Amino acid sequence: MVLRRHGDVLQIIANGTFLMDTSDGRSERLLVRAALDELRRGPHRAAPRLLIGGLGVGFSLAQAADEPEWGGVTVVEREEAVIAWHRDDGPLSPLTTAAQRDPRTHIEHADLAEYLRRGDGLFDALCLDVDNGPEWTVTEDNGSLYSPAGLAACRDRLAPGGVLAVWSAQSSPTFQEALRNAGFHRVRADEIPAVRGVPDVVHFATKPA
Structure with missing residues (x-):
């Protein structure tokens, strides 16, 4: 895991693969905003709890802390x-200092798959941003997150009517079918225009109420 500076931009490189940078956090922020919008379509929830898989450069955490509606924000890295x-005073601290000081925020140092299997409480929304997508994982063992057992663990950690949102560099009809097979409904993929190249994608799925 390497943090590389390219001009004014900081880039996270994992196992030689570009993962994310600080140039444009629109899709990471949208990941959190859209998950909250999905929750609002259902019955009112007082102080919903959010679990973010992957800290990265911190855009998702910063967005969550900017939204007062969240009752708790846990980030697993x-x-x-x-x-x-x-x-x-770390190189990425300017992006998340305010969020880390927020009393609703908790950063957990753990493997996400193991954390999900622990079953320590339920969340209203789960946002995954740990890979370049379900078909382009940073490490081979991350593939377990998108397996039937991994998706079942995601489902089990969500409260009824809870939302799963998964960031991806590309759409995956196979993954959408896997979400349906795991018992999710309202499965869809939204494109997010990128500054360069093809759009990013966020896959959404909802646990039945």
């Missing part, structure tokens, strides 16, 4: 180096 880059 496997890489200790990534957390350190956000701590104190």
Whole structure:
């Protein structure tokens, strides 16, 4: 896991693969905003709880902290180096200092798949941003997150009517079918225009109420 500076932009490189940078956080922010919008379509929830899989450069966390409706925001990050880059005067700390000071925020150093299997409480929304998508994982073991067992764990950690949102570099009809097979409904993929190249995608799925 490497943090590389390219001009004014900081880039996270994982196993030699570009993962994300600080140039444009629209899709990461939209991931969180859209998950909240999906929740609002259902019955009112007082202080919904959000689980974010992957801290990255911090755009998703910053967006969540900017929204007062969230009652709690937990971020699960496997890489200790990534957390350190956000701590104190780390190179990424300017992006998340305010969010980390928010009493609703908790950053958990853990493997997301293991954290989900622990079953420590339910969340109203789960936003995954740990790979370039279900078919383009950073490490081979991340593939378990998108397997039937991994999707079942995601479903089980959501409260009834809860929303799963998964960031991806491309749409995946196969993944959408896997979400339906895992018991989710209202499955769809929304495109997010990118500054360059093809649009990013966020896959959405809802746990039945």
